Amino acid sequence: MSPVGNTEACLPSTSHPIGLDTATAVAGALKALSDPLRLRMLSAIATDMRGEACVCDLAELADLSQPTISHHLKVLKETGILLSERRGTWVYYRIAPARREAVTALLDAFAATANLDVVENYAERAEALRTMDARVSRLAEELAEELTDLNRDLVVAIVRESYAGLVRSAKLTQHLIPLTEKFARQRLADLTRDRESSVQQVLFVCVANAGRSQLAAAIVNQLAEGKVIARSAGSTPAADVHPHVRSLLVEIEGEQETSAAFPKPLTDDAVRAADVVITMGCGDVCPIIPGVRYEDWTVGDPSLASPEGAAAIRDDIERRVRDLLSTLTD
Missing domain, CATH: 1.10.10.10 (Winged helix-like DNA-binding domain superfamily/Winged helix DNA-binding domain)
Structure with missing residues (x-):
């Protein structure tokens, strides 16, 4: 019997919990x-x-x-x-092989969140997000006016999708607009890339995009000297690049370039724009696109290692990168 005064019937559940x-x-x-x-x-x-x-x-x-x-x-x-x-x-x-993917996902996800040493006040964050919509709309309009060779509605949609993808894991709202602009510009470039006439691209994908994929992309861009371009993304991006990895990135790229590094969500556009997609412990999250070469690298996660272990992982990635570049630049 329903509670007294409540004539609304209880709707049947549509959830499907796991078995006992x-x-x-x-x-x-x-x-x-x-x-x-x-x-x-x-x-x-x-x-x-x-x-x-x-x-x-x-x-x-x-x-x-x-x-x-x-x-x-x-x-x-x-x-x-x-x-x-x-x-x-x-x-x-x-x-155990059957548990490796689950273990990697568990450790990656919690390692990314356990190292947040700066967190916004929840009330301040909520207020900032309430005022963010107008800023995102303004950014979309500005990019649409600048990129006149692209459909205006497409530009606006990409900007809003980019913001929605980043806000889920953003640590601080003050960086959201410049990061949204950078991410949206990259996505628009992916959509318009001419694979036949442009430099080859490699996309590294891991879970959090806070460790090994960031490191691998930086090493490619350092060693390839513009002959190959590398990017990275995460199936479940973290809020920030792990401190161990950021210090390694500074050694490779310098302070200024590293300061602009941030975890990015994986998109179908990024996969389609890539010539080579290399997964690094993220399972079968990448869509299979004809004409794209796929590899899987079993590499330790530097965000879970000691500083010495992270350096060893960097060296392992560099060896793999050199082998990869030898097949691309030839």
Whole structure:
């Protein structure tokens, strides 16, 4: 019976929750990952250049005995996240292939948000967003007047879509308009690119676009000297480039260029405009476009590594980039 005074019928639910067995399994995995040390172990294994880690390596993460370390690893193994193999006196652990994509997405997503050291006041952010629509409209009109060779409605639509894509992950609203303009201009350039007569483009795609894809694009642009142009994007972009990666980018590009780097959403236009698309731990998020070459690079995530580990990952990416450029510039 409906509550007294309420004659409105309850509408049938249209939701489709996961099944009880699946929910139980996921809850068990999340419970196992609720320990900070286990998360660090998982991160260390996921980012190890060998694709695995030994108990002796993981013991360096904390001042604990090896039996204690082994206990924590056993908990992770029982959830199906890890696989193990004994070699002599040591046991080596690696991410189960079926769980690698989920682990990468989990670590990438939380690493990106855990390192936000500046966050706007929520009330100030809400007020800023209320006044943002007029500024976005003004930007759209200005670009439409400047880019007279493009359809006006198209320019306005791209500007608004670019703003909507960035505002979801924006850390600070004060940067939204210049970032929207930069992103919109790139998208419009993608739409009008003549593949036959322009310099070859490489698009690097990862989850957060806050680490390895940013680094790979910067290395290509440094080494190719204009003969190949690289860009990057993320399937679920973070709010900002990770500090470890930003310091590496400064070494490659310089302070001024790096200050303009920001995580960007992946768009179909960017994929269509690329000659080569390289995915880096983001799964099957890229649309398949005829005529586009696809590769997948298994590369550690520098945003989850120590400064020394991030530098090693940079060197690994550089070796791969040099091999890639040799096939493009020839």
